[in-house]
Amino acid sequence: MTKHAAARSSRATTKPRSAWAFPAIPLALAVAILAGQPAVAATSSVEVSAFIRATASCSVDLQPGSVRVSADDVRRGYVDLPASSRVRVRTNSSNGYMLVLEVESSEFDAVVLEESGERVEIRGTGFVERPFRGRAEVVSELGYRLLLNPATQPGVYAWPVSLSAQPR
Numbered sequence: 180m181t182k183h184a185a186a187r188s189s190r191a192t193t194k195p196r197s198a199w200a201f202p203a204i205p206l207a208l209a210v211a212i213l214a215g216q217p218a219v220a221a222t223s224s225v226e227v228s229a230f231i232r233a234t235a236s237c238s239v240d241l242q243p244g245s246v247r248v249s250a251d252d253v254r255r256g257y258v259d260l261p262a263s264s265r266v267r268v269r270t271n272s273s274n275g276y277m278l279v280l281e282v283e284s285s286e287f288d289a290v291v292l293e294e295s296g297e298r299v300e301i302r303g304t305g306f307v308e309r310p311f312r313g314r315a316e317v318v319s320e321l322g323y324r325l326l327l328n329p330a331t332q333p334g335v336y337a338w339p340v341s342l343s344a345q346p347r
């Protein structure tokens with residue numbers, strides 16, 4: 180017998196499949212139809228929400244490393260430093276941000292921050308609220324009046340103001 184004849188012969192002797200060899204799902208569907216029960220369509224819905232945490236970042240592009248206090252400054256009680264810092268702030272908060280200032284030196288009692296003609300006095304740690312101006316980076320030029328402690332002597336001191344930003 181040739182190879183092709185043997186293959187035909189084996190096909191002819193294959194047993195037919197029984198009715199129980201059908202997959203289970205079509206069989207169950209057939210039983211449900213025969214039993215008179217309607218097919219049920221299952222639907223569901225999922226609700227998804229996300230919370231985006233408000234952030235703010237601040238980078239200082241320009242700021243003095245030190246402050247020179249003269250005898251005239253001591254007599255006046257302050258040192259004026261107009262437009263001496265440039266900061267960049269970016270926030271995703273639609274409420275805006277707070278520019279946080281901290282006076283970190285005992286030689287200075289307070290700082291008066293000046294930006295765009297507006298002046299705010301900060302003693303110790305404080306903040307200045309700023310409105311949301313979109314997601315673009317906000318660049319600000321800051322001036323300072325450093326109010327001297329009465330015991331401060333003329334000399335050179337480390338820069339006394341630290342800046343940061345927080346979302347509102």
